[in-house]
Amino acid sequence: MKYELVVRGKLILEDEEVIGEVGINKGIIVRVCKTQNVLEYDLLQDYDESYVFPGLIDAHVHVNSNPEEGFVSTSSAAAVGGVTTYVDMPYDFPDPITNVERFQQKVEKAENESLVDVGLWATITKTGGTDQIKPLAESGAIAFKFSTLESDPYRFPRIPDDEILKAMELIRETGLRLAFHAENDEIIKGLITNFESSNKVSPRAHMESRPPVSESSAVIKLLEFAYWTNVKLHIVHVSHPRTLDLINSFKNDGVNVTAETCYPYLLLNVSALEEYGSKAKNNPPLREPNAVHGLWNQLLNHKIDLITSDHVAWGRKHKKLEENNIFRSAPGLSGLEIMVPLLFEHLVLKGNVSPIRFAKLMSQNPAEVFSIHGKGKIAEGYDADFTVIDPNKTWTIEEEKLHTNAKLTPFHGTEVKGKVIGTIVRGNVAYNGEEILAEPGLGKIVKGSANKESISK
Template identity: 60%
Template sequence: MDIFDLVVIGKVVLENEVVIAEIGVKNEKITAISRDIGVLKGNKTLDFGQSYVFPGMIDVHVHCFSNPNEGFIPTSSSAAVGGITSFMDMPYDLPNPISNVAQFNKKVHQLEQEALVDICLWGTISKTGGTDQIIPLAEAGAIAFKMSTFETDEYRFPRIPDPEILKAMELIKETGLRAAFHSENDEIIVDLIDQYQKSGKVYPRAHMETRPPVTETSAVLKLMEFAYWTGVKLHIVHVSHPRTIDLINLFKSQGVQVTSETCFPYLLLDVNDLDHFGPKAKMNPPLRYPEDSDGLWKHLQAGNIELISSDHAPWGPEKKDIGKDNIFLAASGLPGLEIIAPLMFDSAVAKGNLTPLQFAKLMSQHPAEVFQIPGKGKIAVGYDADFAVIDPDATWIIDETKFRSHSKLSPFHGKKIQGKVVHTIVRGTSVYDGTDLTVKPGFGKFIAGSAAKKSLVGSE
């Protein structure tokens, strides 16, 4: 009889059923699943009783280096504590974005020294003249390409002009990877903010009022039409309004390969929270009306949104507090990597809004499928032994002061949650035991994208 490196027992969430089962792990992979308990023998056994053993969660939208105070160690520590076994790090690093192979390879090297969980890396392009780096970045292992129709910073986070977007889409199509976009209409937003500032309308809700839904939907429409003509696989990040999903469904029916994500704050907060919390709840796109949040939930339940992300943006008080008297001065974004899985479990599974199977697809399977992440996203033989164990009966209080992230500011501070991450396992190794991190930086691995040339991955 085989002796496994590890046997995991619990309420296992498979692709199409939830069963009390045991999982045999050998050489970092799932090699057996038994519905009979006590059949598999391991050098180590972890019995989680009635807790759910989910496939490891995957967060496709994380910003490790937009704030250089953060980086891989705090972020991947947050991931491990939150049941996130893999994440995709965005390319808008400060001071230099990941828009060329030299920067990409440097980041891979740092990742391999510092990561506690497995990480994929996004690539991007410079504002103009950068499309020649797309094929080399794909071959170096970029998981996908992120661009924006809104400009945060001309160098680090630029608005890409339409001719460059079309060129980029044609090249990205050749790689088989996905072109993703921050989709907001820059011209309308800049004009509205200018009007509001001149009128002294700088209260928190002004952030939403200067980014009305049309600024999202009009940008998404343009991108989907470009994708129709170029044939690229398109992904729309952080959808904040249900009409955007209505339009995505329309283009899907016309054969456009377009997927979408929403972020947990759009489901769990609304513009009244922006009024209440001010800069702490400021993100782009902004929080919307309660009925818009309800509409996103309906789309989620209908299967119209592929996945949920955190858009983890770890700003500290030095970037948030300056917006207390003028919301436009505050940095946009919230920390979320450590709390997205329990928050969504509480609001979705514990409250009966989604089944555990639906939750696993949104948080694990679909992210892996949309971005072609090999061996991740499912509990199945041959897949990586990545597990997020959630005790559905445990209740706890979110405490922002205990976040592993540099950012210790959250509108969810003090919220009581039902469902707690009690163990996180990456490739058969416990990285979090419910209390402490149990691996050192460097345990996590770089996951290369599907267009990578193996000879280039990790090379200088």
């Protein structure tokens, strides 16, 4: 049998790594060989002994929080960064994704513009929006995202507890997962008010106004809610090991809860906030070095399910770099383009994380946590998505060359060992290590497991 495409390299399979090759037809993996020079092909992509991972997935991206960004620039960054599928958050500006009409409009826009595959989160209005949960699930939402912190009462509201409990019951019935931005609104807003009134507005004040208890206290409430409702719970951007202690305790009690951290919480600490100011501001904030050490211990002990970027494109006008008040700048870092190589270097090349575990954290686990069909493994019947990394190539992060419209990162000037040299989406080479080959529209929408079309098959 001749295959349309064969990919060769050091294949990272579910439980082993082999020098092998993969036969692909119509964008699907048809055969996996644990040796080479076996398969016939029309086209060959030979990556020698570079690592060929299953296509990596970023489950936490904010494309339209900044309307100046959009799917083209975000997915371009994803392609260059080795991300073959990203899942976009629902807090779009000016209107969040709280009903089917907006969801379907976003689906159409994403399919016309994205260079790599994309799934969509959904949310609800602050009150009275739970009637949209089932329709949004059936329309293809990957999961739902709420917040216990209010950034904006319309676009990013704090959902009241009674609405949370009602929503949990309804989301449980869909089989989808409910994620939370979990920070204690009252603690944080009270501290910020006190800090600003006393002119305590330096970069470090951002961390001090969001102490670890502001995260852990919000999380423990949600864990208890999930205990009583049996909803599948997910806690995003965990920044402190105490939070993971609580999560894993409730896992032992039978709660179906998963957790992610983000690349900055593993690679930076509060000193970066002090050095770079608002360029390193995110919510929750960067923590003390001992907390970062604790997160690493949790990661190495398999207490973290996945790692994401929490990518958001805030440029200079939003970050207000020249102002001397950290509370006036927008929170969030870009990361789609740099997360994978940075983590590969620090986890695989410098840390004690095997390439197989790396693939689970960055591909298989996100696919399984969010039931993303056909993604997450190099296996027969799966989509032919691959992320190829040359462990010997060294390069330097230059923020002005990033594909996102936000040309800012605290990692500017960082030399990185390990470079993405191939991003393949359903058998199509989207990025070859030097240039983007994909065109807008190559990306397809990945639908959630409660989608009516999926159920009917």
